Amino acid sequence: MSLPTAAYATHGPTESLQPFSFERRDPLEFDVLIEILYCGVCHSDLHFARNEWGMSQYPMVPGHEIVGVVRAVGSRVTRFREGDQVGVGCFVDSCRSCPMCLSGEEQYCDQAIYTYNGPDKVMGGLTFGGYSTQIVVDENYVVRVPDSLPLDAAAPLLCAGITTYSPLRHFGVREGQSVGIIGLGGLGHMGVKFARAMGTHVTVLSHSPSKQADAERLGTHDFVVTSEPEAFEAHANRFDFLLDTVSAAHDLGPYLSLLKPDGRMVLVGLPDPSPLSAFPLIFRRRSLSGSLIGGIRETQEMLNFCGEKNITCDIELIRMDQINEAYERMLRSDVRYRFVIDMATLR
Ligand code: NAP
Ligand code: ZN
Ligand code: ZN
Numbered sequence: 001m002s003l004p005t006a007a008y009a010t011h012g013p014t015e016s017l018q019p020f021s022f023e024r025r026d027p028l029e030f031d032v033l034i035e036i037l038y039c040g041v042c043h044s045d046l047h048f049a050r051n052e053w054g055m056s057q058y059p060m061v062p063g064h065e066i067v068g069v070v071r072a073v074g075s076r077v078t079r080f081r082e083g084d085q086v087g088v089g090c091f092v093d094s095c096r097s098c099p100m101c102l103s104g105e106e107q108y109c110d111q112a113i114y115t116y117n118g119p120d121k122v123m124g125g126l127t128f129g130g131y132s133t134q135i136v137v138d139e140n141y142v143v144r145v146p147d148s149l150p151l152d153a154a155a156p157l158l159c160a161g162i163t164t165y166s167p168l169r170h171f172g173v174r175e176g177q178s179v180g181i182i183g184l185g186g187l188g189h190m191g192v193k194f195a196r197a198m199g200t201h202v203t204v205l206s207h208s209p210s211k212q213a214d215a216e217r218l219g220t221h222d223f224v225v226t227s228e229p230e231a232f233e234a235h236a237n238r239f240d241f242l243l244d245t246v247s248a249a250h251d252l253g254p255y256l257s258l259l260k261p262d263g264r265m266v267l268v269g270l271p272d273p274s275p276l277s278a279f280p281l282i283f284r285r286r287s288l289s290g291s292l293i294g295g296i297r298e299t300q301e302m303l304n305f306c307g308e309k310n311i312t313c314d315i316e317l318i319r320m321d322q323i324n325e326a327y328e329r330m331l332r333s334d335v336r337y338r339f340v341i342d343m344a345t346l347r
Pocket of ligand 2: 042044
């Protein structure tokens with residue numbers, strides 16, 4: 001027995017996404033069956049769909065910003081019951097015994113299984129993501145979405161939210177520090193909201209001058225247009241912390257020179273490769289780090305934080321059949337600030 005599921009898939013790097021159907025497994029004893037109500041559209045979906053990282057397998061059903069309602073649970077599930085409002089992010093399993101898993105950082109487990117484009121150990125073949133009507137996931141990889149949050153505007157928290165929250169917390173960003181968010185897209189706009197909620201002085205560094213009013217509405221104190229020639233000199237040595245969310249290749253050096261001595265820049269954007277000179281690091285003892293989403297425990301902590309502070313994403317709701325157009329708009333930086341698919345349009 002298995003569960004027929006409607007979806008949208010791509011069959012190759014230059015193909016568009018098209019209607020697709022496949023079977024989900026029947027819930028096993030620790031599984032939760034989730035009716036997907038909304039799925040966010042992450043720039044990683046586009047990188048993956050077009051094989052920009054050279055590791056894509058097809059057919060591919062993207063989508064890892066999944067929210068919905070529990071419709072059935074396996075016989076040994078203890079944490080969820082029918083009707084619960086839940087979410088699933090970028091991975092659906094991991095080894096559960098390595099040091100990273102044991103410390104709640106499953107995203108860094110060598111055997112983490114991604115929500116799509118990973119091996120499906122039960123059904124064989126590939127895991128299929130959230131551009132679909134339902135998903136079956138082990139309860140340990142499911143999180144609870146606070147009832148106070150609207151589900152559509154909460155969906156992008158499952159990737160854009162945790163990816164920006166985690167490095168701000170992990171690297172100990174503190175009240176009063178000067179934080180710069182580079183790129184005001186899906187990740188960037190959540191970075192602004194979290195950095196602001198943590199009491200920092202927030203600056204957006206954007207190559208889109210038209211986003212200034214939005215940046216201010218989102219809580220930004222200052223706005224720097226990075227395409228202006230004097231921008232980098234004018235703001236040199238100013239920031240304690242920079243979060244780079246840019247999706248296109250860019251020289252990291254000019255951004256590093258904006259950090260104070262001992263300041264840190266964290267890459268979360270994944271264009272690869274990007275040029276890097278050692279000089280701005282060495283001459284002010286600055287640090288450059290990377291960060292990948294966040295673990296299950298921290299994702300739940302982030303969702304609870306959003307529930308308490310009433311933080312959600314700014315979204316544009318789309319129909320499933322608008323996905324190809326949404327990808328093109330995302331490439332033009334024309335998203336305010338996350339597309340979310342209304343999965344009712346696929347049923
Ligand atoms: P997005 O919504 O498309 O936003 C990316 C932003 O980058 C754009 O809005 C734009 O901001 C800026 N940008 C785009 N093209 C640019 C260019 N040519 N020059 C300068 N700036 C440019 O994408 P997203 O979903 O936030 O994802 C951003 C990146 O993070 C992607 O590479 C994605 O794969 C990666 N990602 C990483 C993780 C992780 O765990 N580390 C998780 C999710 C996503 P402005 O218009 O303000 O300049
Ligand atoms: Zn993502
Ligand atoms: Zn592990």
